[in-house]
Amino acid sequence: MQAPVNLLGLDLDGLAAWCAGLGEKPFRARQLARWIHQRGEADFARMSDLAAAWRERLPALASVAAPPLLTERVADDGCIKWLFDVGGGNAVETVFIPEDDRGTLCISSQAGCAVGCSFCATGRQGFSRNLDTAEIIGQLWFAERRLRGLLGLAEGERAISNVVMMGMGEPLQNYGALLPALRLMLDDHAYGLSRRRVTVSTSGVVPMIDRLRTDCPVALAVSLHAPDDALRDRLVPLNRKYPLHELLAACRRYLDASPRDFIMLEYCLLHDVNDTPAHAAELLRLVRGGSGRPGLRCKINLIPFNPFAGSGYERSPPERVQAFAQQLRDAGIVTTVRRTRGDDIAAACGQLAGAVRDRTQVHRRLPPAPAHAAPAAGSR
Numbered sequence: 001m002q003a004p005v006n007l008l009g010l011d012l013d014g015l016a017a018w019c020a021g022l023g024e025k026p027f028r029a030r031q032l033a034r035w036i037h038q039r040g041e042a043d044f045a046r047m048s049d050l051a052a053a054w055r056e057r058l059p060a061l062a063s064v065a066a067p068p069l070l071t072e073r074v075a076d077d078g079c080i081k082w083l084f085d086v087g088g089g090n091a092v093e094t095v096f097i098p099e100d101d102r103g104t105l106c107i108s109s110q111a112g113c114a115v116g117c118s119f120c121a122t123g124r125q126g127f128s129r130n131l132d133t134a135e136i137i138g139q140l141w142f143a144e145r146r147l148r149g150l151l152g153l154a155e156g157e158r159a160i161s162n163v164v165m166m167g168m169g170e171p172l173q174n175y176g177a178l179l180p181a182l183r184l185m186l187d188d189h190a191y192g193l194s195r196r197r198v199t200v201s202t203s204g205v206v207p208m209i210d211r212l213r214t215d216c217p218v219a220l221a222v223s224l225h226a227p228d229d230a231l232r233d234r235l236v237p238l239n240r241k242y243p244l245h246e247l248l249a250a251c252r253r254y255l256d257a258s259p260r261d262f263i264m265l266e267y268c269l270l271h272d273v274n275d276t277p278a279h280a281a282e283l284l285r286l287v288r289g290g291s292g293r294p295g296l297r298c299k300i301n302l303i304p305f306n307p308f309a310g311s312g313y314e315r316s317p318p319e320r321v322q323a324f325a326q327q328l329r330d331a332g333i334v335t336t337v338r339r340t341r342g343d344d345i346a347a348a349c350g351q352l353a354g355a356v357r358d359r360t361q362v363h364r365r366l367p368p369a370p371a372h373a374a375p376a377a378g379s380r
Contacts, residue, residue: 004063007036008141009134011180012187022061024054030189036064037190039155040145066138067092082143086111086135090128092168094139096147096160103147104162107139109178110169115203115238117223119270121308122168130174136181139167140191163193166201166221170238172208182216195219195259201266206242209250217257221264221301222247226274227282235274244286248296255297262334263296268303269321271314280327287333299334 010018015029031050035041042064044055067084070091074080080096090111097104112127113120140163147159163185165171171178178200184190185198199219200212209220226232232239239247251263265287269275289295302325305315316324321337328335 004059004061006134007032007062007064008066008138009132009180011133011183012189013183014180022057028054033184033187033189037141037184037187038192040141040148064141065134066142067135069142080147082139082146084135084139084142086131088128092131092135092139094143094167096143102161103159104164105140105143105160106164106167107136108167108169109136109165109171109174113169114173115170115236117203117225117236119225119235119268119305119311119313121311124308124310130177131169133177133180136177137184140185144191160191161193162197162199164199164201164221166199170203170205171200172202172205172212175208175211179215182218186216186218199264203236203238204242204247204250205238206246206250209254213254213257217254217259219260219264220251220254220258221266222251223268224265225268227279227286231274231279235270245293248286251296251298252294261297263298265298265300266303267300268305269316269324270305271316271320273313275316275320275324277323277327280324284328284331284333288331299336300328301336301338303338 005018007015007018012029012033015032016026019026019028019032028050031047035047035050041047044050044058044062047055050058067086070083070085072080072082078098082094082096083091084094085091088111092108092111094108095106097106109131110127111129111131112125113122114127115123116126117123140160144158144160147153148157151159153159165178182198182200185193186195195218197219199221201221201223202209203223212218212220223236224232225235226239229239229243232244242250255261255263267274267283283300287296287298287300302321304318304321305311305313307313307315325335325337
């Protein structure tokens with residue numbers, strides 16, 4: 001007898017095919033999706049509009065199970081970080097960020113990350129494995145269910161209005177599991193989020209940017225972090241495979257199908273590494289084009305570096321962050337400075353670490369910490 005199927009891992013097409021294989025009509029898939037994803041129900045016996053015989057069959061055939069919760073931590077600013085056990089000594093982190101007008105959930109896609117950005121706590125941990133679709137969507141299913149209870153929301157009210165694939169891992173290196181998860185997030189029988197409110201953040205996996213454009217265009221954020229190839233090769237090693245001219249060309253192609261009319265460029269400011277006026281000027285040349293190089297419709301999100309133990313980098317001083325932002329704004333580029341959230345529980349951008357059984361021996365591949373930088377203070 002086959003093990004029960006975790007229904008969190010099936011999008012609507014997959015759920016319909018599974019039901020059909022059991023001799024059930026397609027509408028059964030829609031019923032299940034609404035109970036599981038809209039109502040957060042895991043007990044088939046409580047799915048009252050399912051036929052009684054079908055309800056009785058389901059427990060032997062299927063389950064609805066998010067990854068087991070290990071810890072929950074609440075920051076002073078209201079952010080919540082959950083640590084989930086994904087087996088084999090691996091654990092991933094998920095963060096809820098409340099705002100006055102939205103609730104954003106930051107979801108992980110891998111146990112670790114193989115990209116190895118030197119200023120990212122996840123990248124420093126190495127890589128164990130991809131999460132499956134049930135483990136990805138299970139983070140959203142659990143968080144929505146938990147938050148409804150914490151916030152006392154009425155049936156039909158949503159705690160999570162936005163999802164960002166910006167947690168642990170490079171989402172586009174786990175495309176096979178990511179795509180069904182995205183489709184569930186967007187499906188009106190599941191979470192019903194708009195394409196503008198679901199964001200995939202990538203370090204620049206060019207072929208998969210093109211595939212996402214065709215298969216499921218949602219909002220796109222690109223972790224840029226440097227204005228030229230030489231520096232980006234050091235900070236984001238993936239740049240050696242997909243250099244900036246290829247990455248920006250893929251971004252321009254993506255705009256043809258994007259639900260937004262811009263690409264969000266993420267730029268983490270590292271003191272005396274990428275935060276000088278000369279770097280800002282080079283960044284402007286990169287995105288505005290000229291001399292035969294096309295520009296890119298974009299917004300730039302500057303991220304103050306969030307320290308973690310052993311990073312070897314320092315956060316840029318606030319006055320330098322503001323000067324960098326103003327230089328871009330004066331040139332007509334829409335620029336924001338991300339407000340650090342959840343750093344007292346190590347839930348801020350670049351701090352997510354969880355637990356990873358590294359199979360890639362990242363400690364042998366990463367360059368040593370920059371000699372000019374003192375150990376980061378205040379890390380946890």
